Amino acid sequence: MSVLSLRVNGASHEVDVEPSTPLLYVLRNDLGLHGPRFGCGLAQCGACTVLVDGVALRSCVTPASAARGEITTLEGLAKDGKLHPLQQAWIDEQVPQCGYCQNGQIMTAKALLDRNPHPTDAEIRDGMEGILCRCMTYYRIQAAIKRVAHAAPASAKEGGK
Amino acid sequence: MSAPLRFPRALEDALRRIDPAMSRRSFLASSGALVVSVSVGALPGGRALAQVASGGAGAGPYPDPDFRQLDTWIVIHPDNTATFFVGKTDGGQGTGTAFRQMMSDELDIAYEMTRLVMGRTDTTPDQGGSGGSDAIEVDGWPARRVAAEARRVLLDLASQRLRAPVAELAVSNATVALKSDPKKSVTYAALVGGKRFDVALTGRNVDATTGAAAVKPVNELRIVGQPIKRYDIPAKVDGSLTWAVDAKVPGMLHARNVKPPVAGARLRGVDETSVANVPGLVKVVSRGNYVAVVCEREEQAIQASRQLKCDWAPPAEAPFPSSDRLFDYIRAARPTSGNAPEVVGDPAAALAGAARVLEAEYEVPFQGHTAIGPAHALADPSNGQLTIYSNDMKSYGLRNGVAKFLDIPREQVRVVYMDGPQVYGRTAADDVGFEAAFLAHELGRPVRVQWMRHEETAWDTKGPAYTFKLRGGLDAKGNLAALDYDARAVDYNHVGYNVPDTVLIAQLMGKRLEKPDPGRAETPSVLYAIPNRRMAASVVSLPLIWETPLRTGNLRDPNGPQVTFAFESFIDELAAAAKADPVKFRLDLIGASAEDKVFRRARSLAAIGAAIKAYGWDARPSPKPRDKGKTLSGRGLAYTYRNNTVVATIAEVEVNRETGRVWVKRLVCAHDCGLVINPNGLQHTVECGMLHGLSRALWEEVQFDAEKVTSVDWATHPSLRHSDTPERIDVVLVNGDPNPSRGDLPHYGAGEASHKPVIAAVANAIYDATGVRLRRPPFRKERVLAALRAAEV
Numbered sequence: 001m002s003v004l005s006l007r008v009n010g011a012s013h014e015v016d017v018e019p020s021t022p023l024l025y026v027l028r029n030d031l032g033l034h035g036p037r038f039g040c041g042l043a044q045c046g047a048c049t050v051l052v053d054g055v056a057l058r059s060c061v062t063p064a065s066a067a068r069g070e071i072t073t074l075e076g077l078a079k080d081g082k083l084h085p086l087q088q089a090w091i092d093e094q095v096p097q098c099g100y101c102q103n104g105q106i107m108t109a110k111a112l113l114d115r116n117p118h119p120t121d122a123e124i125r126d127g128m129e130g131i132l133c134r135c136m137t138y139y140r141i142q143a144a145i146k147r148v149a150h151a152a153p154a155s156a157k158e159g160g161k
Numbered sequence: 162m163s164a165p166l167r168f169p170r171a172l173e174d175a176l177r178r179i180d181p182a183m184s185r186r187s188f189l190a191s192s193g194a195l196v197v198s199v200s201v202g203a204l205p206g207g208r209a210l211a212q213v214a215s216g217g218a219g220a221g222p223y224p225d226p227d228f229r230q231l232d233t234w235i236v237i238h239p240d241n242t243a244t245f246f247v248g249k250t251d252g253g254q255g256t257g258t259a260f261r262q263m264m265s266d267e268l269d270i271a272y273e274m275t276r277l278v279m280g281r282t283d284t285t286p287d288q289g290g291s292g293g294s295d296a297i298e299v300d301g302w303p304a305r306r307v308a309a310e311a312r313r314v315l316l317d318l319a320s321q322r323l324r325a326p327v328a329e330l331a332v333s334n335a336t337v338a339l340k341s342d343p344k345k346s347v348t349y350a351a352l353v354g355g356k357r358f359d360v361a362l363t364g365r366n367v368d369a370t371t372g373a374a375a376v377k378p379v380n381e382l383r384i385v386g387q388p389i390k391r392y393d394i395p396a397k398v399d400g401s402l403t404w405a406v407d408a409k410v411p412g413m414l415h416a417r418n419v420k421p422p423v424a425g426a427r428l429r430g431v432d433e434t435s436v437a438n439v440p441g442l443v444k445v446v447s448r449g450n451y452v453a454v455v456c457e458r459e460e461q462a463i464q465a466s467r468q469l470k471c472d473w474a475p476p477a478e479a480p481f482p483s484s485d486r487l488f489d490y491i492r493a494a495r496p497t498s499g500n501a502p503e504v505v506g507d508p509a510a511a512l513a514g515a516a517r518v519l520e521a522e523y524e525v526p527f528q529g530h531t532a533i534g535p536a537h538a539l540a541d542p543s544n545g546q547l548t549i550y551s552n553d554m555k556s557y558g559l560r561n562g563v564a565k566f567l568d569i570p571r572e573q574v575r576v577v578y579m580d581g582p583q584v585y586g587r588t589a590a591d592d593v594g595f596e597a598a599f600l601a602h603e604l605g606r607p608v609r610v611q612w613m614r615h616e617e618t619a620w621d622t623k624g625p626a627y628t629f630k631l632r633g634g635l636d637a638k639g640n641l642a643a644l645d646y647d648a649r650a651v652d653y654n655h656v657g658y659n660v661p662d663t664v665l666i667a668q669l670m671g672k673r674l675e676k677p678d679p680g681r682a683e684t685p686s687v688l689y690a691i692p693n694r695r696m697a698a699s700v701v702s703l704p705l706i707w708e709t710p711l712r713t714g715n716l717r718d719p720n721g722p723q724v725t726f727a728f729e730s731f732i733d734e735l736a737a738a739a740k741a742d743p744v745k746f747r748l749d750l751i752g753a754s755a756e757d758k759v760f761r762r763a764r765s766l767a768a769i770g771a772a773i774k775a776y777g778w779d780a781r782p783s784p785k786p787r788d789k790g791k792t793l794s795g796r797g798l799a800y801t802y803r804n805n806t807v808v809a810t811i812a813e814v815e816v817n818r819e820t821g822r823v824w825v826k827r828l829v830c831a832h833d834c835g836l837v838i839n840p841n842g843l844q845h846t847v848e849c850g851m852l853h854g855l856s857r858a859l860w861e862e863v864q865f866d867a868e869k870v871t872s873v874d875w876a877t878h879p880s881l882r883h884s885d886t887p888e889r890i891d892v893v894l895v896n897g898d899p900n901p902s903r904g905d906l907p908h909y910g911a912g913e914a915s916h917k918p919v920i921a922a923v924a925n926a927i928y929d930a931t932g933v934r935l936r937r938p939p940f941r942k943e944r945v946l947a948a949l950r951a952a953e954v
Contacts, residue, residue: 001440017458017460018440018460021458021460022460025458025459025460028407028459029409029458029459033400034400034403034404034406034407035400037406037534038406038534038535038611039533039534039535039614040614040874040875041463041613041614042614042874042875044614044874044875044876045533045875047533047534073400074398074399074400075399075400075401077399077400078399083398083399087398087399090394090398091390091394091395091398094390094391094394094841094842094845095394095398096253096393096394096397096398097252097253097254097583097845097846097849098252098253098533098580098581098582098583098584099253099393099394099397099398099402099580100404100406100532100533100534100581100582100583101533101534101582102397102398103400106398121888124883125883125884125886126884128883129882129883129884131883132533132875132880132882133533134531134532134533134582134583134853134880135253135533135583135849135853136848136849136852136853136855136856136881137845137849138852138881138882138883138885138886139848139852139886139887139890140845140848141883142883142886
């Protein structure tokens with residue numbers, strides 16, 4: 001075991017774990033952050049997705065010691081008591097059924113929209129392709145992402161359109 | 162005990178849902194019961210569970226809530242809100258919201274002023290949990306009746322309080338007032354808030370539970386029918402919900418199973434020294450062929466399960482044929498059971514005399530649940546009782562089964578149902594609940610178990626594989642004169658829910674039912690008038706029936722998608738042979754039917770009519786003249802019913818001639834389930850039911866060699882993805898009842914019905930587009946391309 005420092009959702013934490021411990025178990029079991037979930041342990045389904053410095057990562061295969069940077073989990077998306085627009089869109093579109101995978105869907109959508117605020121339908125499908133949902137809520141997930149993309153202000157580059 | 166803490170609202174709601182002790186506290190306090198205040202730790206939410214289990218209001222024992230007592234179902238709080246208790250579970254189909262709507266409406270209280278507790282064996286009446294899409298259809302009735310009874314009792318009390326006959330009273334949002342002088346009023350809370358109703362109900366079983374009051378006629382329902390948003394969604398998207406997978410208690414250990422590497426293998430020995438270096442190792446447990454490792458931390462248990470060396474003796478005989486040889490095996494097998502065929506008219510003579518006879522064989526592979534979150538449960542014995550935190554949709558069965566399995570009184574066992582990954586039937590949530598209970602019982606400490614992905618995909622129960630042989634005879638005018646249907650399902654030793662002799666751990670420990678379950682093979686649910694027909698269905702068995710990863714169990718309408726695929730495909734073949742529009746061909750068969758239970762004939766005609774209208778169906782025979790480009794497009798319809806719910810589904814496909822890829826561009830479902838409780842929730846459930854069917858049509862197949870299942874993850878067992886999503890989905894809610902506004906219009910089920918016809922609709926659309934009939938799902942591109950090449954498309 002060794003003491004690792006992690007920055008998660010704006011706060012610093014020290015945890016005493018084997019450095020190879022997947023970040024997922026540290027977040028869930030040591031820090032009590034239940035947004036990321038175990039789905040496959042193989043980086044195939046995306047249920048465990050977190051953002052590290054804004055990049056969507058599969059925490060089930062990321063050693064805790066490799067997670068250097070600012071980690072954001074589902075719990076860290078809301079700011080000042082206000083839901084992130086994607087979370088609000090998920091409610092407005094009534095996206096989840098069971099909801100188990102939705103952490104990965106929302107976190108991946110955030111990384112996608114942060115990169116590309118106005119994706120085409122094809123870019124949404126492509127960007128979300130690696131995140132599985134077994135209740136098959138894909139249709140509404142895509143609708144929720146489009147809702148946020150349409151509401152996002154046009155960027156300077158797109159301003160003339 | 163600490164003072165109550167303040168939580169974000171969503172978390173507070175989440176805790177209330179899993180901890181009705183919180184919502185019952187004031188009620189119990191004022192009724193004089195001894196109450197230990199339940200302190201709830203702020204973070205993480207799961208901590209609250211420990212304190213309940215180890216001495217709070219839920220300390221046990223846990224007698225059955227009495228369904229014949231109104232207090233079991235409804236509590237009115239001093240703040241004039243209400244909590245409802247129902248013994249069902251909601252896997253995300255919105256049944257919880259629908260129950261609140263029905264019960265609020267009957268009670269005459271605003272929806273926002275109510276809460277609901279579901280599926281918790283110590284506090285909600287045993288309605289069996291979920292299954293068969295029957296929550297609204299069956300269990301909705303006692304829920305409505307008890308709420309109506311509570312309203313009646315409250316009106317009686319108000320009549321005494323306001324000194325006025327009930328007929329002179331009006332109720333609005335939990336307040337009773339004089340019609341003549343609305344200022345004279347009394348709230349429900351002032352009448353019974355925090356107190357017991359102490360009203361007995363009657364009914365020979367929970368489904369028949371009733372009081373003296375009648376439910377409202379449909380035209381007086383105000384909350385039913387509203388598109389209220391699901392209450393469970395906010396906490397599912399902000400990360401605040403405490404799920405079964407999140408449940409934690411102090412001193413909890415983590416366990417992982419070690420499954421046999423080969424089906425039917427016998428454990429000869431375990432080399433415990435192989436895990437001696439794993440930090441945090443607490444115990445290696447083995448009993449018969451069941452092996453588990455228990456560690457302090459989760460990642461340690463995973464490491465130990467990978468590292469543990471076991472000596473397994475392979476079985477003397479191959480447990481099953483490989484999946485490549487499965488269908489030949491089924492056709493050659495001797496059936497283990499079967500019902501006497503249903504014979505109408507003289508099908509043999511009619512086939513012999515038909516102007517044209519068609520024959521076709523269909524095949525459907527094993528398909529699995531493969532939940533997105535592998536099975537998990539936490540069992541806590543720390544208060545001398547046993548509490549299991551689980552998302553098992555049949556929490557009551559889990560409780561009873563575990564009590565029998567461990568041979569402890571059932572009053573000592575309770576199951577706290579919490580949200581979890583999808584629950585479309587008999588999943589491994591059953592198995593893992595027993596495993597956690599066994600290990601906790603063995604170690605005397607709380608144990609959490611979760612299956613790994615390879616276990617979930619390989620070892621969860623499967624929907625039965627099928628072969629079908631169909632023959633149909635058309636007369637000279639192209640009418641269907643005769644049909645012979647012969648189905649075989651690999652379903653011998655079908656496992657039931659939470660049976661202590663058939664859960665996987667019991668099988669691995671060597672427990673055996675004296676008589677394996679005979680299994681089931683089905684005939685189609687359609688309303689076609691076929692004057693001469695023979696409908697036969699039988700069950701066959703694989704060589705290995707115990708300790709096998711190819712256990713069959715209920716999967717979202719257990720036989721429906723397979724049977725409907727074969728039958729509705731064949732009806733399409735017959736329509737094409739008759740050069741008839743496939744919709745008209747079906748409408749003629751239904752129109753001639755003499756069967757009309759629950760107005761199913763009128764409703765079937767209405768559903769098909771609504772589907773083709775929404776789609777913009779142009780009547781013509783299939784296939785359509787083949788497109789010239791690389792993309793071939795077409796449409797297909799399939800129709801069926803599930804219990805009393807009728808559906809007609811249309812798929813529009815694009816087939817890439819060069820790659821074989823099938824994209825279902827559009828889906829339409831016309832859905833008649835009678836009275837709609839919540840159109841939003843229903844529409845979403847229908848959408849997702851269809852897309853789950855689409856996943857089975859395009860991707861899902863359990864593959865195996867002659868010793869083990871080789872579908873073990875999402876690479877070897879693909880599922881529907883974002884890129885497969887249709888561009889457009891239309892759900893048309895139909896009410897085809899001949900008297901659509903009647904006051905007693907029933908509410909039927911939803912979920913399975915929309916799932917059932919999708920494989921058939923997609924196959925029919927592929928035929929329409931390409932002229933090639935695919936008789937075995939999944940329609941993955943390699944198989945489609947091979948079929949197109951073979952047909953020189």
